[in-house]
Amino acid sequence: MKDIILTGDRPTGRLHLGHYVGSLKNRVLMQNEGEFDQMYIMIADSQALTDNFDNPKKIRDNLIEVILDYLSVGIDPAKTNIFVQSQVKELAELSFYFLNLVTLSRLERNPTVKNEIKQRGFENSIPAGFLVYPVSQAADILLFDANIVPVGEDQEPMLEQAREIARSFNNIYGQTFVEPKAVLPEGKVARRMPGIDGSAKMSKSLNNAIYLADDKKTLKKKVMSMYTDPNHVNIEDPGQVEGNIVFTYLDVFAKDDQFERYLPEFKNLEDLKDHYSNGGVGDVKVKKFLIKVLEEELAPIRERRANYEKNIDQVFTILEEGTRKAQEVGRAKIEEVKKAMGIDYFDDDNLKKLIQEKYN
Numbered sequence: 357m358k359d360i361i362l363t364g365d366r367p368t369g370r371l372h373l374g375h376y377v378g379s380l381k382n383r384v385l386m387q388n389e390g391e392f393d394q395m396y397i398m399i400a401d402s403q404a405l406t407d408n409f410d411n412p413k414k415i416r417d418n419l420i421e422v423i424l425d426y427l428s429v430g431i432d433p434a435k436t437n438i439f440v441q442s443q444v445k446e447l448a449e450l451s452f453y454f455l456n457l458v459t460l461s462r463l464e465r466n467p468t469v470k471n472e473i474k475q476r477g478f479e480n481s482i483p484a485g486f487l488v489y490p491v492s493q494a495a496d497i498l499l500f501d502a503n504i505v506p507v508g509e510d511q512e513p514m515l516e517q518a519r520e521i522a523r524s525f526n527n528i529y530g531q532t533f534v535e536p537k538a539v540l541p542e543g544k545v546a547r548r549m550p551g552i553d554g555s556a557k558m559s560k561s562l563n564n565a566i567y568l569a570d571d572k573k574t575l576k577k578k579v580m581s582m583y584t585d586p587n588h589v590n591i592e593d594p595g596q597v598e599g600n601i602v603f604t605y606l607d608v609f610a611k612d613d614q615f616e617r618y619l620p621e622f623k624n625l626e627d628l629k630d631h632y633s634n635g636g637v638g639d640v641k642v643k644k645f646l647i648k649v650l651e652e653e654l655a656p657i658r659e660r661r662a663n664y665e666k667n668i669d670q671v672f673t674i675l676e677e678g679t680r681k682a683q684e685v686g687r688a689k690i691e692e693v694k695k696a697m698g699i700d701y702f703d704d705d706n707l708k709k710l711i712q713e714k715y716n
């Protein structure tokens with residue numbers, strides 16, 4: 357079996373630290389290890405329209421922002437095929453056939469969708485397109501025969517549905533699709549990075565994100581505004597590390613050698629946590645350290661972005677060419693699908709013969 361990797365992001369805004377640790381880092385790692393046959397990254401504009409249909413300008417504007425973010429974290433278009441979802445018509449076609457293979461109640465049970473419906477205030481009138489986006493997401497993955505999908509934890513229910521759809525299609529129409537699996541990052545926090553407001557998930561839609569393209573000043577401001585321990589008022593007070601987002605972020609990003617360089621009075625994160633819990637360490641000190649740690653991660657990304665921004669025509673061409681290649685793959689697969697379903701009427705000489713025999 358071939359190893360085909362596919363992931364995507366909704367162009368509803370620039371990409372943030374949640375994307376970075378939840379998915380982008382894994383994609384770059386896999387890309388550079390090179391142990392795969394094909395890697396795709398899809399900008400999911402059609403999916404983004406399911407809850408932003410009244411604001412297509414937002415999607416259109418963010419297309420280029422998202423690809424700039426990809427390139428700036430190290431996605432290499434020579435190794436990875438980047439494309440735009442809406443321009444591959446076969447995805448819409450496949451989604452339409454897949455809709456027959458799921459029930460409404462199954463869709464309503466999807467825990468991520470349930471959550472997002474609540475978040476968006478759709479409880480009383482769910483746009484049908486939004487409710488069925490997991491079906492179109494299954495099409496995204498299956499049209500490209502992807503078996504490996506590096507994503508954050510919120511995507512697991514989507515992968516589950518994609519596998520069910522693949523299984524169901526194969527049972528009815530014959531073996532056509534592979535069952536894809538999610539590859540989650542190591543570590544609980546990276547799988548679902550919380551927002552700077554302390555809410556469960558950093559998300560573009562929740563306005564609680566640190567963006568990869570944020571400048572140093574914005575980064576500082578956001579970290580300084582971060583939720584900590586509300587009972588830790590004076591420096592001497594014992595502080596709570598559990599649920600303290602500043603420490604949650606340090607868990608993901610801080611490296612031992614950064615203590616030596618920026619905070620030499622503590623040996624490592626455990627040591628800092630001990631002192632913080634016992635009292636005597638102020639929030640500002642910890643936040644200033646986090647700023648330095650994040651700045652080390654983000655400065656090179658920002659720099660690469662600036663270079664690509666100077667060559668924006670080239671970036672646009674990458675998107676166009678990647679999309680053309682994806683269209684070719686999509687066309688070939690949909691032919692296979694229609695053949696399996698027996699709806700390839702005009703490519704099927706057998707059918708023509710049968711009709712002739714019946715009526716001539």
Ligand code: ATP
Nearest residue numbers: 365366368374378507508547548549558559560561
């Ligand atoms: P939106 O609010 O528009 O849904 P989002 O911030 O949830 O945006 P998506 O484009 O839906 O981002 O997600 C793209 C990928 O990034 C998915 O694989 C998702 O699992 C991952 N991801 C997004 N947010 C986080 C997060 N906070 N922690 C870990 N992974 C995340």
Ligand code: MG
Nearest residue numbers: 366510559560
């Ligand atoms: Mg999302």
